[in-house]
Amino acid sequence: MSILVIAEHDNSSLKQATLNVVAAAKAVGGDVDVLVAGENCGAVGEAAAKIEGVNKVLVADNAAYGHFLAENLSLLVSDLGKNYGHIFAAAGTTGKDFMPRVAALLDVAQISDIVRVESEDTFVRPIYAGNAIATVKSSDGIKVVTVRPTAFDPVAGEGGSASVETVDGAQDAGVSSFVSEQLAESDRPDLGSAGIVISGGRGMQNGENFQMLEKVADLLGAAVGASRAAVDAGFVPNDMQVGQTGKIVAPQLYVAVGISGAIQHLAGMSDSKVIVAINKDEEAPIFQVADYGLVADLFEAVPQLEEELKKVL
Amino acid sequence: MKVLVAVKRVIDYNVKVRVKPDNTGVDLANVKMAMNPFCEIAVEEAVRLKEKGVATEIVVVSIGPKAAQEQIRTALALGADRGIHVETDEEVQSLEAAKLLKAVVEKEEPKLVILGKQSIDTDNNQTGQMLAALTGMGQGTFASEVVVEGEKVNVTREVDGGLVTVSLNLPAVVTTDLRLNEPRYASLPNIMKAKKKPLDSMSPADLGVDVAPRLSTLKVEAPASRQAGVKVADVAELVDKLKNEAKVI
Numbered sequence: 001m002s003i004l005v006i007a008e009h010d011n012s013s014l015k016q017a018t019l020n021v022v023a024a025a026k027a028v029g030g031d032v033d034v035l036v037a038g039e040n041c042g043a044v045g046e047a048a049a050k051i052e053g054v055n056k057v058l059v060a061d062n063a064a065y066g067h068f069l070a071e072n073l074s075l076l077v078s079d080l081g082k083n084y085g086h087i088f089a090a091a092g093t094t095g096k097d098f099m100p101r102v103a104a105l106l107d108v109a110q111i112s113d114i115v116r117v118e119s120e121d122t123f124v125r126p127i128y129a130g131n132a133i134a135t136v137k138s139s140d141g142i143k144v145v146t147v148r149p150t151a152f153d154p155v156a157g158e159g160g161s162a163s164v165e166t167v168d169g170a171q172d173a174g175v176s177s178f179v180s181e182q183l184a185e186s187d188r189p190d191l192g193s194a195g196i197v198i199s200g201g202r203g204m205q206n207g208e209n210f211q212m213l214e215k216v217a218d219l220l221g222a223a224v225g226a227s228r229a230a231v232d233a234g235f236v237p238n239d240m241q242v243g244q245t246g247k248i249v250a251p252q253l254y255v256a257v258g259i260s261g262a263i264q265h266l267a268g269m270s271d272s273k274v275i276v277a278i279n280k281d282e283e284a285p286i287f288q289v290a291d292y293g294l295v296a297d298l299f300e301a302v303p304q305l306e307e308e309l310k311k312v313l
Numbered sequence: 314m315k316v317l318v319a320v321k322r323v324i325d326y327n328v329k330v331r332v333k334p335d336n337t338g339v340d341l342a343n344v345k346m347a348m349n350p351f352c353e354i355a356v357e358e359a360v361r362l363k364e365k366g367v368a369t370e371i372v373v374v375s376i377g378p379k380a381a382q383e384q385i386r387t388a389l390a391l392g393a394d395r396g397i398h399v400e401t402d403e404e405v406q407s408l409e410a411a412k413l414l415k416a417v418v419e420k421e422e423p424k425l426v427i428l429g430k431q432s433i434d435t436d437n438n439q440t441g442q443m444l445a446a447l448t449g450m451g452q453g454t455f456a457s458e459v460v461v462e463g464e465k466v467n468v469t470r471e472v473d474g475g476l477v478t479v480s481l482n483l484p485a486v487v488t489t490d491l492r493l494n495e496p497r498y499a500s501l502p503n504i505m506k507a508k509k510k511p512l513d514s515m516s517p518a519d520l521g522v523d524v525a526p527r528l529s530t531l532k533v534e535a536p537a538s539r540q541a542g543v544k545v546a547d548v549a550e551l552v553d554k555l556k557n558e559a560k561v562i
Contacts, residue, residue, distance in 0.1 A: 069479065070442065071451050093472040097454050100407070100442035109408050109527035112437045122531065127436050131330040132339050135531040175451035175482045179467060183475040192473065196561070220562060238492060239475050245491050247473070253561040270539055274559045276551065282544075291542035291559065294551050304548040312556055 001085025002031035002055065006077060006099075007048050008090045011038045011066065014047040016193040017090040019154035022051055024147040025088045026155065027117035031055040033084070034162070037076055039066030049164050052156040056163050062170035067178035068094050074101035075171035081106065081142060085120070091146035092192070099146050108140035115151035129244040130267040149192065150250035150271060184239050188214075191240065194223035196253045197269070199242050200235070201227040203258020203279065203298055207235040212302045213257060219309045225249065227259045243268035258298045261286030278302070314461070314483075316359045316368040317423035319414055320352040320388055322381040323434045336532045339434075348384040351429025353391075354489040357496040358459060359427055360392035367461045368425070370394050374417050376410055378402050382512065389507035390499035396512035397421075401524060405517075407435075409524040411443035416520035418448055423484060425466065430455050430488040441488035451481035455490040 003025040008015040018034070025032045034048045037060040045059035058080065064072045077098065081087045087102060089095035091113040103110035115133075116124035122137045123145065191197065198217050200210055210224065217224045225242040226235065242249055244267035254272035259265060261277070261284055269275070270289055277290035280297050287293040294301060324330065324339070325347040331340045348356075362368035373388040374397040375381045385396035399413050418426060431438035445452035453459070453468025457476065460467045461483075469478045471490045499507070517524045545551045555562045 067477070067479075070454070071445075074446060093455060093470075096438050097442065097452070097470075100437075100439035101446040101452070103439070104408060104411060104443035104446035107408075109406060110437070110439050110443075111528065112439060126536070127533070128324070128330040128339060128434060129436065130536055132332050132533050133536050134533045136528045137531055138528055140527050173449070173451070175449070175485075177480045179478040179480050181475065181477040237475075238471065239473070253555065253559070274555070274561050275539075275542075276555070287544075288541045289539045292551055292554055293542065293544045294548065295544060296548075301548055305552065308548050308552040309562070312552060313562065 002033060003028055003086040003088060004081055004084040005032055005034045006087070006089040006095070007034050007036045007044065008092060008094060009036060009038060009041060009044040011041045012043060014044050014157070016154065017092060017149040018048070019051060019157055020149035020152045021088050021090050021147045022054065023152040023155045024114065024117060025086065026053060027152070028086055028120050030085065033058060035060065035077065035080060037065040037073055038068070039063050045164050047157070049160060049162040050158050051160045051162070052158070054160050054162040056165060058165050058167050060167035064170040064172040068098070069176050069178065070098035070101050071173035071176045072171055073098040074105055075173055077102045078105035079171065080167070084142065086143045086145060088145050088147055090149050095146045099144055103144040106142055106144065108142050108144055109138060110144045110146065111136060111138060112146050113148050114145055115148050129264070148248060150248060184237065188217060189221065189223045191223040191225050191242070191247050191249060195251050196220045196222035197225050197242070197249050197251045198222050198255040198257065199225035199227060199259060200230055200257045201259030202229040202233060204230060204235055210236055216302060216306050216309065219306065219313055227262070227265045229262070256286050256290070257302060259286055260284045261289065314368050314424040315370045315372065315421065316362060317418065317421055317426045318355050318359045318371060318373045318388065318393060319426070319428045319440070320356065320373055320375050320384050321349045321429070321432045322346055322375065322377050322384045323349045323432050326350055326433055332533055332535045336534055338530065338533050346380070348387050349429050349432045351431060351489050353496040354491070354493050355427040355429050356388045356391050356393060357494045358489060361494065362461065363392065372397060372421055372423065374399065374414065376401065376405050376413055385512060386507050387499065389510045390504040391497065395510060398512060398514045399517060399520065400514050401517050403524055404526055405524050406526045406528060407437050407439035408443055408527065409522065410440045411447055412522045413517055413520055413524070414440070414444045415447045416522055418444070425461070425484065426486045428486070428488050430490055441486050445486040450484055450486050452486045452488070453479055453481055454488045456487050457490055457492045459487055459493070
């Protein structure tokens, strides 16, 4: 049976997470088709056709899908998905929104947020905020699965030459409509897919001090994150939050500055390849997971870090 | 307007989770249980809607063992009017929970159903969306603001890039995110009053729903633990290690 991967995109460009999800689908085996559903999303369809190892790209281009409303997307995906053994999407806020709806319409269970594929019907996923790891087996005919992108190395975004087919018509449930959006503008890489992340915690003391981290981030091409404590204190907006209730990240390098290391934060970053902690409290739990710990006042250490990096980069 | 709120009994979020030595699950024996934190936010939102005069009645429903009545009583103490307990000792997975809730929705005909976005035990983040699909309702997931206007509800949702606001026809399903509100504590007089509020009990069979699970858990393991690394003396040593030892910059 083949696998349908739902592309994550913003109507103009394909999101990196799609490459991770295709990698997860490849781990199951079989042909991988990619669905691009959106509005004026032809360029995304072309990009998806270049993904390594993709068999076919389906493009559903209609105003009904323009804002990725779950009510409409789920009608489309459950309809197309009947012909597949598996339906995979990234476990971002879009996939989390429409995929359970797809599963319910198909009368199958969903397996959420997988981090490993054991076989075509068995998957590994964290439960209890990552404090336990469950291996679950599905008895359903169609496996509806959301994938934690950071748990799978992406396939190449170039080199493929899949055919592109148009899906005609539109499925509009007629119960919801888009009103407005406030999306954070940033030139820095996306927190969820950045290779390096530098995060600040309550120790940053205020929002202005995050500029120190931004300077370092710009030197490294890194994204800037924050702990829940820093978000709850109002230093920075909540879309910067790394942790169990925020974003799950797993970059090559994670730098935690003024973050004590609450369980809720560790759940969001402990899969990072290399962790650096800078904290003046040498008893802070963050040091128990850090590969490199620096016990120092961040207000001295971070400017020094910026200077040292300028020397070597 | 009637509001239905679903709540789940889970391990208290302050309790350190331990995997059973035989890897069959998480040890819940003699562990403190509580209402799922996202469900507390759902109850609070319903109570605030009632205080604003938008909601007229709040019905709280929970699926689970006899002891789940404690969480229903907690919701009643926080301001819900009446409870429904779907009693079962079996494991109820998200799809089956959604089917049970659909049956309750058909009986109660609420205008708004509020659930937590996920429970902190299974971390599935599915039931609200599945209920919405099965009932054909619109859904406002991961809500940070809920505004009812006539026959519509505007829900501001926390998404990866920021915030998105959608308008849904009523009846609709809303799932709560952390920043929707800060739940209140129940006062002692309200806890006493909650004991007298009506609480109906029924079984999945009464609602005509088969709760046999579709997913079987083969094993549950503790996560691989990360070892503490080394302390560096200063920033220069840190940068040197990152460049020459870890090779990540």
